[in-house]
Amino acid sequence: MNWEYNMMDLANDLPGINDIPSVHQPVLLNEVMTFLDPQPGQFIIDGTVDGGGHAAAIVERIGAKGTFVGLDWDKQLLERCKKRFVGQSNVILLHGNYAELPEVMEKNDLVKSLGRADGLLVDLGFSSEQLEASGRGFSFREEFKDEPLLMTYDDSRTPVYQILREESEESLANIIFEFGGERASRRIAKAIKDHGRKNAIKTSGELADVVRSVLSTKYEHGRIDPATRTFQAFRIYANGELENLKTLLANLEKIIKTGGKAVIISFHSVEDGIVKRAFQSLAKESKITIVTKKPVEGTREEIKNNPRSRSAKIRVAQII
Ligand SMILES: C[S@@+](CC[C@H](N)C(=O)[O-])C[C@H]1O[C@@H](n2cnc3c(N)ncnc32)[C@H](O)[C@@H]1O
Numbered sequence: 001m002n003w004e005y006n007m008m009d010l011a012n013d014l015p016g017i018n019d020i021p022s023v024h025q026p027v028l029l030n031e032v033m034t035f036l037d038p039q040p041g042q043f044i045i046d047g048t049v050d051g052g053g054h055a056a057a058i059v060e061r062i063g064a065k066g067t068f069v070g071l072d073w074d075k076q077l078l079e080r081c082k083k084r085f086v087g088q089s090n091v092i093l094l095h096g097n098y099a100e101l102p103e104v105m106e107k108n109d110l111v112k113s114l115g116r117a118d119g120l121l122v123d124l125g126f127s128s129e130q131l132e133a134s135g136r137g138f139s140f141r142e143e144f145k146d147e148p149l150l151m152t153y154d155d156s157r158t159p160v161y162q163i164l165r166e167e168s169e170e171s172l173a174n175i176i177f178e179f180g181g182e183r184a185s186r187r188i189a190k191a192i193k194d195h196g197r198k199n200a201i202k203t204s205g206e207l208a209d210v211v212r213s214v215l216s217t218k219y220e221h222g223r224i225d226p227a228t229r230t231f232q233a234f235r236i237y238a239n240g241e242l243e244n245l246k247t248l249l250a251n252l253e254k255i256i257k258t259g260g261k262a263v264i265i266s267f268h269s270v271e272d273g274i275v276k277r278a279f280q281s282l283a284k285e286s287k288i289t290i291v292t293k294k295p296v297e298g299t300r301e302e303i304k305n306n307p308r309s310r311s312a313k314i315r316v317a318q319i320i
Contacts, residue, residue: 059091069094073095078093099240120256124267151239175234261291
């Protein structure tokens with residue numbers, strides 16, 4: 001594992017307790033549509049289609065002659081999304097990891113029939129549906145406390161309850177520190193292991209209670225739940241989120257045709273830093289032009305209407 005990230009990168013950009021909306025709204029939709037600029041007849045890929053919020057706007061723009069491919073690693077969400085686009089033969093919804101997009105395109109004969117895409121959208125992380133309706137233990141909130149502590153998008157990944165059992169105390173502390181920016185990582189890791197020796201942690205509520213037992217109720221002046229950073233850390237680690245992102249960025253030219261754009265939305269500065277550095281090195285190699293010199297953020301109005309957009313940042317590159 002690579003422990004290169006700085007904890008302060010993650011420290012200030014977590015959503016507050018009341019910032020997760022219960023109905024999913026696509027973030028920065030206007031900005032996405034402006035940068036991606038889908039045209040009638042084009043071939044657009046959404047690597048994180050989820051409930052199809054951005055997808056619906058893209059599908060409308062490319063029209064019946066265009067092709068939309070939506071990928072998601074979460075089978076349950078993909079099934080829901082299929083219902084939204086039923087009867088639309090130009091909408092292809094596929095299960096898979098965006099880190100494997102070139103292979104997914106090849107396997108589904110997309111390259112042979114359509115070539116590379118005119119544009120790619122990736123809206124990183126997880127959605128409110130996963131928090132509130134997946135039953136996979138993503139949430140530390142009281143009402144979801146009995147959910148099994150999986151926190152994985154796909155069953156191929158090791159669930160968090162197993163990670164807690166198998167990893168050493170030191171390794172757990174490193175995960176919590178590195179991917180959660182949590183200063184109390186060592187104390188939390190010790191409490192997890194101490195608890196696990198008597199009673200294995202199996203549910204999201206059990207993990208949240210162990211974290212809360214270690215941290216003060218005045219944690220961050222009540223701005224965020226004490227379990228926020230630990231949950232974020234295990235979600236990122238369990239799904240290999242940063243590795244997936246790096247692989248996707250290394251594959252852009254295999255996915256998108258010359259002149260096509262990659263629009264990436266990230267939610268914390270570690271992700272944004274990975275996108276920024278990958279774009280810089282691809283630009284140096286003359287493989288892309290960077291369209292957004294600085295990351296683009298939501299307008300005040302957007303942030304007011306959709307709290308999830310508060311920490312969202314868009315970076316865009318055009319393939320040369
Ligand atoms: C923030 S949501 C996307 C929301 C979507 N843009 C919309 O407007 O409805 C992120 C989605 O990415 C999916 N996801 C996370 N990691 C993934 C991966 N490596 N490959 C494919 N999908 C992934 C999650 O399952 C989730 O559905």
